[in-house]
Amino acid sequence: MVKKTLTILLILPIMFSCSILFDSYKSEIDGVYIPKNLSQALSEADEFYSDSTKAEIIKMTEDEFIGRYHMGTGLWMRNNWALWKGSRLSRYFNRKGIKHPDDMSGIILTSYHRQLTGKEINLKEQISSYKEYWKEAQKINKLVQLPKKSKHPADSLEFGYSIGYNNGTTKSLLHLQTNSKTDSIWIYDYLYGWKKIGKKMESNLKSTNKFKPDSLLNVIFKE
Incomplete structure (x- = not known):
C-alpha cells in the first residue's frame, strides 16, 4: 500500500507537468481559441469591441485605456488565454523574456491601443521596458x-x-x-x-x- 501511494505521488507531478506542456501547444483550451503570437492576439482583441466602443477607445490616452481595461479585457485574456497556465501565447511571450501574465496582457492592450490609433507598436521597446522594470525591482527588493x-x-x-x-x-x-x-x-x-x-x-x-x-x-x- 505504501509503495502504491508513493508511486502515485511520484506520477502526479509528472502528469501535471505533461498537462502543462501539452497545453502550451494547444490552439484551443476549454473551447477558447488561443492566439499563437501578438499579431493573432490583436486580431482576436479587435473582435471584442463594437465600432462605437472602438471610437471611444481612440479618444482615450494609452494610460486611460490600459487603466480601464486591465481588470476587464486584460483579466479575460489572462484567464481565458491561460496566460497563468502556460498556453502557447504565454510561451510566445516567455521566449521574448516576458514572464508575468500582467505584463503579457499589458503589452497586448498597449499594442492594441497603438494599432487602433495608428501609432507604432514598438514591441521591442515595450519588452525592454518590462525587463528593465523587473531587473530594477529585483535590486530594490x-x-x-x-x-x-x-x-x-x-x-x-x-x-x-x-x-x-x-x-x-x-x-x-x-x-x-x-x-x-x-x-x-x-x-x-x-x-x-x-x-x-x-x-x-x-x-x-x-x-x-x-x-x-x-x-x-x-x-x-x-x-
Missing part, C-alpha cells in the same frame, strides 16, 4: 522588504505583487495585498507606510507605467 507580520495593520495579509517606481530621487517598491476578499486592500511602501485602498485605485496603480513618478502615491497618502 533586496533592500526594501515588508515589515514583519507582527507589524501588519490587519490579520492574514499576504503580499505577492509589487510595483517599482522612481519618485525622482529614490527608487522603491509598492507592495499590494493579494488575498483580499473585500472591495478594499492594503498597500505598503517604506517611504509612505500603510494605506487601505479600493479595487479601482488598485487597478489605477497597476496600470501606471513602470517607474512612473509617484504622483498617484502622493494623492493616495494625502487622503
Whole structure:
C-alpha cells in the first residue's frame, strides 16, 4: 500500500507537468481559441469591441485605456488565454523574456491601443521596458522588504505583487495585498507606510507605467 501511494505521488507531478506542456501547444483550451503570437492576439482583441466602443477607445490616452481595461479585457485574456497556465501565447511571450501574465496582457492592450490609433507598436521597446522594470525591482527588493507580520495593520495579509517606481530621487517598491476578499486592500511602501485602498485605485496603480513618478502615491497618502 505504501509503495502504491508513493508511486502515485511520484506520477502526479509528472502528469501535471505533461498537462502543462501539452497545453502550451494547444490552439484551443476549454473551447477558447488561443492566439499563437501578438499579431493573432490583436486580431482576436479587435473582435471584442463594437465600432462605437472602438471610437471611444481612440479618444482615450494609452494610460486611460490600459487603466480601464486591465481588470476587464486584460483579466479575460489572462484567464481565458491561460496566460497563468502556460498556453502557447504565454510561451510566445516567455521566449521574448516576458514572464508575468500582467505584463503579457499589458503589452497586448498597449499594442492594441497603438494599432487602433495608428501609432507604432514598438514591441521591442515595450519588452525592454518590462525587463528593465523587473531587473530594477529585483535590486530594490533586496533592500526594501515588508515589515514583519507582527507589524501588519490587519490579520492574514499576504503580499505577492509589487510595483517599482522612481519618485525622482529614490527608487522603491509598492507592495499590494493579494488575498483580499473585500472591495478594499492594503498597500505598503517604506517611504509612505500603510494605506487601505479600493479595487479601482488598485487597478489605477497597476496600470501606471513602470517607474512612473509617484504622483498617484502622493494623492493616495494625502487622503
